[in-house]
Amino acid sequence: MSVPDTVGPQVTEPGVQRAAASDRAAARPPDLPRRMNSGQRRKLRTGLLFISPWIIGVVVFILYPVIYSISLSFTRYSGMEAPTWVGIQNYVTAVTDPLVAKAASNTIFYAIIAVPLGLIVALSLAIAMNQNVREVALYRTIFYAPSLIPAFAMSFIFIVFLNPQFGVFNQVLNLFGGANVNLLGDPTGVKIAIILMAQLGAGNAALIFLAGLRNVPRTVYEAARVDGAGPIRQFFSITFPLLTPVLLFNLITGVSGALQVFTEAFIVTNGTGDPDAGALFYMMYLYKNAFGFAELGYASALAVLLFLAGLALALLIFWLSRRFVNYDVEAG
Amino acid sequence: MSSMIQTDTENVVRRKKSDAELYNRRADGTRRPWYSTVIARVVMIALSILFLLPLYWMIASALKSDQELAKFPPTLWPHVPEFGNFVKAVTAMPFLQFFANSAIITISVVILSVISNFVIAYGFSCIDWPGRDKIFYVVIATLFLPFPVTLIPMFDMWARLGLVNTLFPLIIPAAFGSAFYVFLLRQFLLQIPRAMLDAARVDGASEWMILWKIALPTSMPALTTVAIFAAVGSWNDFMGPLIYLQDSKVQTLSIGLQTFRSVNAQDVTFNQLMAASFLVILPLLVLFFVFQRYFIRGITIGGFK
Numbered sequence: 212m213s214v215p216d217t218v219g220p221q222v223t224e225p226g227v228q229r230a231a232a233s234d235r236a237a238a239r240p241p242d243l244p245r246r247m248n249s250g251q252r253r254k255l256r257t258g259l260l261f262i263s264p265w266i267i268g269v270v271v272f273i274l275y276p277v278i279y280s281i282s283l284s285f286t287r288y289s290g291m292e293a294p295t296w297v298g299i300q301n302y303v304t305a306v307t308d309p310l311v312a313k314a315a316s317n318t319i320f321y322a323i324i325a326v327p328l329g330l331i332v333a334l335s336l337a338i339a340m341n342q343n344v345r346e347v348a349l350y351r352t353i354f355y356a357p358s359l360i361p362a363f364a365m366s367f368i369f370i371v372f373l374n375p376q377f378g379v380f381n382q383v384l385n386l387f388g389g390a391n392v393n394l395l396g397d398p399t400g401v402k403i404a405i406i407l408m409a410q411l412g413a414g415n416a417a418l419i420f421l422a423g424l425r426n427v428p429r430t431v432y433e434a435a436r437v438d439g440a441g442p443i444r445q446f447f448s449i450t451f452p453l454l455t456p457v458l459l460f461n462l463i464t465g466v467s468g469a470l471q472v473f474t475e476a477f478i479v480t481n482g483t484g485d486p487d488a489g490a491l492f493y494m495m496y497l498y499k500n501a502f503g504f505a506e507l508g509y510a511s512a513l514a515v516l517l518f519l520a521g522l523a524l525a526l527l528i529f530w531l532s533r534r535f536v537n538y539d540v541e542a543g
Numbered sequence: 544m545s546s547m548i549q550t551d552t553e554n555v556v557r558r559k560k561s562d563a564e565l566y567n568r569r570a571d572g573t574r575r576p577w578y579s580t581v582i583a584r585v586v587m588i589a590l591s592i593l594f595l596l597p598l599y600w601m602i603a604s605a606l607k608s609d610q611e612l613a614k615f616p617p618t619l620w621p622h623v624p625e626f627g628n629f630v631k632a633v634t635a636m637p638f639l640q641f642f643a644n645s646a647i648i649t650i651s652v653v654i655l656s657v658i659s660n661f662v663i664a665y666g667f668s669c670i671d672w673p674g675r676d677k678i679f680y681v682v683i684a685t686l687f688l689p690f691p692v693t694l695i696p697m698f699d700m701w702a703r704l705g706l707v708n709t710l711f712p713l714i715i716p717a718a719f720g721s722a723f724y725v726f727l728l729r730q731f732l733l734q735i736p737r738a739m740l741d742a743a744r745v746d747g748a749s750e751w752m753i754l755w756k757i758a759l760p761t762s763m764p765a766l767t768t769v770a771i772f773a774a775v776g777s778w779n780d781f782m783g784p785l786i787y788l789q790d791s792k793v794q795t796l797s798i799g800l801q802t803f804r805s806v807n808a809q810d811v812t813f814n815q816l817m818a819a820s821f822l823v824i825l826p827l828l829v830l831f832f833v834f835q836r837y838f839i840r841g842i843t844i845g846g847f848k
Contacts (some may be wrong), residue, residue: 254672257750261666264659265682268719273685276693276700283695288701339590342583352835356598361829364796364820368597369806371604373815379600382616411597428706467689469623474781481805494691497810501695502786505610525687 241516277518289505289534301512311513313488314496317402321492322469325406329465330458333413335421351421360416368476370395395479398489404489414462417484423457424450455536463525473498476526493517605629605817613815623717625814632819637791639798645787648713649777649794655717656724656773663720665730666755671739679729686722698786712787713780717773724769728834732758767834775827796823 234408259266284301286294305311338412340351355363373380377394384392427450435445473494477483484499497517501510604612605628607619632638667679701712735758744751759766784798794802800819 218692250758251673255674258666258670258672258675259702261670261750262663262678264718265663265666265720265725268716269681269685272697272716272789273688273693276696277688279696279699283699290702324635331607336590339583339587341581342587343582344580344587349837350587350591352832355826356831357594359775359831360597360777360824361781361797363779363781365597365729366822367800367813367816367820368601368604371817372597372600377613379617379618385616405577411594435709467687471691477692477781477785480802483593490844497691509697514692514695520688523688540602 217292274463274505279513280518284515286508286511287506288508288511289506294508297508302516303304303508304509305512305516310491310496314491314493317489317491318470319491320402320471322466323336325409325467325472326462328406328410329413329416330461332410333416333461334420334448334454334458336413336417337424340417340421341424355414356426357411360411362412362474363478365408366475369404370479373404398487401479401486401490402475405472405479408475409472416465419461420454420457427453427482428491452537455532459528459532459536461483463528466524466528467521470494470517470524490496570678584776592848598607598687599716601817601821604814605632605821607814609812609814611811618670628814629817632815632822634804636799636817636819641794641796644710644793644799645778645795645797648710649774651710651714652717652777653770653773655714657770659718659720660728660753660758660769661762661766663726664732665750665758667725668729668732668737669758670750671751682722682725686726694786696835697702707787708790708793710788710793713777713783717777722771728762728765731762737760771830774830778823778827784800836848 218259281293285296285298287297287300288294322411336354340347340354342350360368370376375381375391377395380394381391384390392400394404431449431453432445437448440448471494472492476490476495477498480490482495484495493513494517497510497513500506500513544736601694603619603621606624607618607628608621608625611622612617667675667682698707701707706712729759739754740759743757748756779797780795781797784795788794788798791802792801800816800823801821804816
């Protein structure tokens with residue numbers, strides 16, 4: 212797969228090859244060389260040598276696992292004895308499994324709120340990080356700092372925060388006259404808590420937005436100011452359109468991350484996904500099947516379904532992006 | 544593209560020259576009124592408090608005694624700081640063992656990631672070989688591949704090799720590059736003027752020599768970014784250790800703390816857990832404060848187009 216199509220056939224009979232090659236040469240536009248010259252071939256060899264770790268990585272860690280995953284999804288396999296073929300049984304089970312429906316709806320609930328919210332938080336942070344004040348480096352550090360806190364530690368902090376007996380969250384509620392609630396004990400509350408927790412980690416997406424903001428040429432703003440555009444008009448007419456390629460990147464990584472939400476839910480619920488399967492996200496259920504119940508075949512089918520859903524969403528976003536992403540001005 | 548590096552250097556020089564003057568002036572050189580940044584500052588300070596809150600609450604809880612932690616309403620700062628919680632946290636669980644395992648994995652991953660991704664990115668940017676940009680699309684495509692689909696086969700593969708419950712499954716993949724780091728470094732390497740590379744080639748320099756003498760010195764900010772990303776990702780990784788490291792002797796801090804909490808729920812208190820968590824993130828905070836400049840500049844120059 213790594214050899215580009217410009218390399219001619221090497222092992223056919225010389226006469227046949229020459230005839231075939233001249234046929235093809237006739238059909239080709241004249242500016243394409245029929246074969247590579249020795250310099251190009253040497254460059255190809257050097258280039259492939261440099262990227263060879265990646266080629267090995269793609270084959271061993273991506274291509275082989277994806278194919279193996281698809282074939283395992285048609286089997287019953289516990290990891291011990293050989294897999295037995297069951298056809299599409301796993302997919303039939305998945306479609307009718309009420310816990311798959313529950314896990315999927317939890318994940319969709321999470322994605323619909325967490326992804327747009329995450330983009331807004333990240334963009335706001337990026338704008339704050341881009342302010343022309345002397346101590347801006349300090350703000351950048353502070354806004355990014357929670358992104359360094361690992362999900363498990365952040366989950367511990369939230370467990371303390373939201374504790375129904377001594378948590379500061381309930382103190383604030385009491386202050387406004389509310390009664391004590393146990394957010395983590397409520398099937399919807401636990402999802403909200405996990406969504407809020409994720410917002411503190413917006414630093415990475417914010418830095419990517421910041422990179423985009425700094426690539427917008429200053430002259431464009433100066434021209435807009437001369438034309439009398441205020442800050443809000445400048446944001447919607449200049450900043451936002453020019454940020455759309457970066458927005459697309461953050462949107463896709465955001466959606467992909469949301470479909471895979473796992474660690475926070477795993478720790479907050481101690482691996483159960485309770486109360487009432489309210490925090491049983493798709494990856495949690497997949498993990499439980501694979502490593503809890505040793506149903507590797509069924510879990511592979513769930514993984515393939517997640518893969519297809521992610522692929523469909525990414526293609527949908529790319530297709531929609533042709534309408535809203537603006538590549539007109541090359542910033543920089 | 545190449546102008547970006549220069550612009551950045553100019554900025555640094557200008558800033559060194561007259562900090563105050565630069566910040567008090569608009570881009571066109573006119574003076575800004577003193578109150579123009581007040582609203583921005585108020586908003587940013589409020590946001591800062593919000594974003595520092597989890598870290599503060601972690602440290603405050605870590606220093607509270609068992610009785611003080613159980614109080615309602617909670618005390619806003621530890622009235623009698625209990626530094627003993629840190630000692631208890633380290634001794635109540637095999638903290639140093641977990642720490643050593645995390646350190647071995649993280650250091651190996653950082654070294655392997657920096658080397659492999661830099662060589663791969665060089666191959667995708669500084670050498671013009673036929674088909675290069677087409678294959679780079681494949682790199683981009685793998686960026687969006689959800690990793691769960693490879694999870695089970697990978698586990699099966701490492702299990703067959705008898706390497707589950709060793710650190711290898713978490714280290715070895717770093718030697719084969721990662722789409723995001725390749726992408727980042729390639730963006731950076733493309734800014735090196737072609738003419739400079741070609742001049743070196745005409746002078747008889749091999750690609751390895753160009754990589755070492757020209758590409759490497761130019762790419763230090765981007766490589767620092769990759770190193771920090773790799774360090775943070777590896778140090779904080781939860782799912783990898785959860786799947787591959789079941790034996791507590793090989794467990795890392797992330798999975799070790801969670802396992803210890805769920806197994807010994809009665810013995811380990813939240814102040815100790817907060818103390819242990821703080822010790823976990825302390826190396827990252829130090830790393831970030833030391834390299835902060837490089838880090839943010841690495842991303843912002845590397846640029847997403």
